[in-house]
Amino acid sequence: MSAQSPTVDNASALIGFDELVGLLHAVFVKHGTSPQVAATLAHNCASAERDGAHSHGIFRIPGYLSTLASGWVDGQALPVVTDVASGFVRVDAGNGFAQPALAAARDVLVTKARSAGIALLAIHNSHHFAALWPDVEPFAEEGLVALSVVNSMTCVVPHGADRPLFGTNPIAFAAPRADGPPIVFDLATSAIAHGDVQIAARKGERLPPGMGVDSLGQPTTDPRAVLEGGALLPFGGHKGSALSMMVELLAAALTGGHFSFEFNWADHPGARTPWTGQLLIVIDPSKTAGQSFAERSQELVRQMHAVGLRRLPGDRRHRTRAKSLEEGIVVELDALNQLRDWAS
Amino acid sequence: MSAQSPTVDNASALIGFDELVGLLHAVFVKHGTSPQVAATLAHNCASAERDGAHSHGIFRIPGYLSTLASGWVDGQALPVVTDVASGFVRVDAGNGFAQPALAAARDVLVTKARSAGIALLAIHNSHHFAALWPDVEPFAEEGLVALSVVNSMTCVVPHGADRPLFGTNPIAFAAPRADGPPIVFDLATSAIAHGDVQIAARKGERLPPGMGVDSLGQPTTDPRAVLEGGALLPFGGHKGSALSMMVELLAAALTGGHFSFEFNWADHPGARTPWTGQLLIVIDPSKTAGQSFAERSQELVRQMHAVGLRRLPGDRRHRTRAKSLEEGIVVELDALNQLRDWAS
Structure with a gap:
């Protein structure tokens, strides 16, 4: 991989998708993952950056690395399938990342879905720190319908309650269509995604009203107040809250994983990845x-x-993807240099 | 069944659950359904009334009867399973109601779910005019997890669009728990259920803001303006809209049923029941x-x-149910007398 990339302006550069995957792969391996785990995570993270999903792109790398350094997650874990x-596959991710667990079970899941008409993948003992749409979109690209839910870490106040309990608990869905890329959405059941709160805090921006509360449970538009002892609200009042509850039941109770409130990373400073479960349903x-x-x-x-x-859900991502694949992915020079430091 | 019921006050009476089921059964048969279809619909409708779910209780009977009279639905249809x-069952409801189609496929669906771990029931050519929770709750009562979606009729404007396209497209979910009745929710992906708009219009009440638009696409709190050429909005902005789109794909595209915008009842004055499809997923x-x-x-x-x-989702219904089963179901005298007229 080249040490020089074409610059867009003084602050940004262009990098090819494969080059970014390679760079991220080197970063992950350097920080303790197996090459197999690195390959899966690098492709996932580069795909988010390629599609303009910045809150789940290279913005996440410091969180991955501090988590690996803390010993909270096993970057070498071998998933046990x-x-x-005939319609039910289970994976123990071995305290590793969820994406390699999905990769390990993917072929048997697809075979079962094509044979039984529907199949379920229950992943537990897993860490999910990425966007959820990359987990479902590939199924739709091969003609299948896919639904996935993953729970995360306590940061959302159930509607009608006083204190947080649920995670941001996203729901992702993908379906094929005849004349274009799959129909795909990935929505946090919180009013805003945690990554977007972090980005707003970093940029010094305010949040829209109705997204979160501060450490006293009072409404706030300050992203730092939400991150420092505050909490998020579910989207859509009691309905979003009911869906978030469903995600806890499907992604944790039904997989054998932890609920969003059940893990304690106090002894692992730097740990950022929720240790929970993930459910996928694939339909033929x-x-x-x-x-x-x-x-x-x-x-x-x-x-x-x-x-x-x-604009359909997913349209903006697909347009950004096409542009990225043609012209290269725009990355901040500082971030790119930081990645190169971490890789070497 | 007795012609006299204990009166609560001048306007209301108490009726036992079994007596209400029997009365509704007689009403349905009298208006052209087979005894089998009548049994299923009567139990469904009486259950809603018993649980205090008034918008889907006997309030719906006039709609059922005008629809049957119009020839729009086949009250004698025999579902073909x-x-x-190994995980996929299909039912052609034969232009009949969805509930008898579910009843016809229920045993094979449960057997498949227990064997394969997950099973899917795709109902098409069906009419669903009832609450959705009665379809999922019984699975949870026998230890299974169930999810169902049904699309309905064009009355919801997709987020970002100008005109209505989706139905109210509810999502219902039920899961067993150790020390109490199942966890059950049933939520319209519209900001408000169509039945609740009808009830508000009948009572002369206003809607909360953000629920609907008038015939010019302008926001309104007048339920009659929504019903007369207006439309509903999805709950939770683009997220509820994405879920409503998912319901169209699962309940119609995946079953072989009509989308909410695909049927035309113009030649059947009095028709009220959407002619679409329904999907159920049952997990062991x-x-x-x-x-x-x-x-x-x-x-x-x-x-x-x-x-x-x-209060958990479903708690209020279960409390009302317990009271109804102990003391009887409170029904307006006028409505009860009307049912008796229709039955005789």
């Missing part, structure tokens, strides 16, 4: 009655545009 | 690693109470 039933839509699913989902997209919708 | 794969949590699911979900409930939550 158990074939439980070729089992459906009538016209092909991809034609039908395309028809829904057509009608959504016809009523005036300009 | 197809065993597609005994396949989970570690402690029993019901113990784990109970622990979540315990912690939700510990952070100050007074």
Whole structure:
């Protein structure tokens, strides 16, 4: 990989996707992961950066590295896959990252979904510190429908309660369509994603109202007050709160993982990755009655545009991706130099 | 069934659950359903009334009857169940109601879920005019986790669009717990349920802000303006809108049913029931690693109470149910007399 990258301006540079993957791979291996784990995490993180999903791109690397240094997560963990039933696969991630656990079970999950029509992957003893859409989108690219939920760490006050309990608990969904990239969304069940609060704090920006409370439980628009002893609110009042509760039940109770409030990293200063569980459900839509699913989902997209919708969920990411793959990924020079330091 | 019921006051009477089921059964049969369909719908409708879910109780009967009279739905339909794969069951509801289709496939669905770990039921060519929680709660009562979505009829403007396209598209979820009735929620992905708008209009009440728009697409709190050419908004902005889109894809595209915008009842004056599809996913949590699911979900409930939550989703319904079963269901005398007229 080159030590020099084309500069966009004094503060930014362009880097190719494969080069960024390679650089991140070197960073992860240098900080204690196995090459296999590094490959999965590097591809995941570079994909987020490529798509303009900055809160889950290289912005996350310091958190990964401080967590690895703390001994909180096992960067060398070997996931143990158990074939439980014709539609049910279980993975013990061995206190490692969730993405390598998914990678280890992926083939058997797809085979089961194509055979049984639907299959479930229950990952536990795992750490998920990334965006959730990269976990579901590839299934849709091969014609399957995928849904995933992951719980995280206590930072969201259940609607009607006084104190935080739930994690940001995202729900991601992906479905194929005939004439374009898959329909994909990834939404935190909190009013705002934790990564976006961190970015606002770093930039010195305020949050919109209704996103969070301070350490006294009072509404605040100061991202630092939310991060320092405060908490987030669920999106959409009692409905978002019910969905967040569902995510705890599916991602933790149903996998054998920890709830968002059940782990204690006090003895691991620097630890940032929630030690919980993740659930994936994959469906084979070729089992459906009538016209092909991809034609039908395309028809829904057509009608959504016809009523005036300009942008589908995922559209902005896919446009940024196309630009990144053509012109290179824009990265701050300081961040790029920091990555090169960490890799060497 | 007795022609006299104990009166609560001048306007209300008490009726036992079984007596209400019997009365509703007679009403349905009298208006053209088969006894089997009547049994399913009567139990469903009486259950909603018993639980205080008035917008889906006997309030719905006039809509059922005008729909049956219009010839829009087949009250005698025989659902056709197809065993597609080890985790996938399909039902063609034959232009009948969705609940008898679910009843017809229920045993095979449960058998598949217990064997495969997860199973999917895809109902199409069906009409769903009831609450969704009665479809999922019974699975949790026998130790299973259940999720269901149903699309309905165009009345919700996608976030960022100008005109309505989605239905109210509810999501219902049920999970067992060790020391109490199942955890159950049923939430419209619209900011308010259509039935609640109808009830507000009937009572002459205003809606809270942010629920709907009038026929010109302008925000309104007048339920009649929403019902007469206006539309609802999704709950929670773009996130609720994404979930509503997911419900269209799962309940219609994945079942072979109509999207909420695809049926035209113009030739059937009086028709009220959306002709779409419904998806159910049932999971056997005994396949989970570690402690029993019901113990784990109970622990979540315990912690939700510990952070100050007074009422769980479903709590109010279960309390009303207990009172109704002990003392009888409170029904307006006028409504009860109307039901007796319709039954005779």
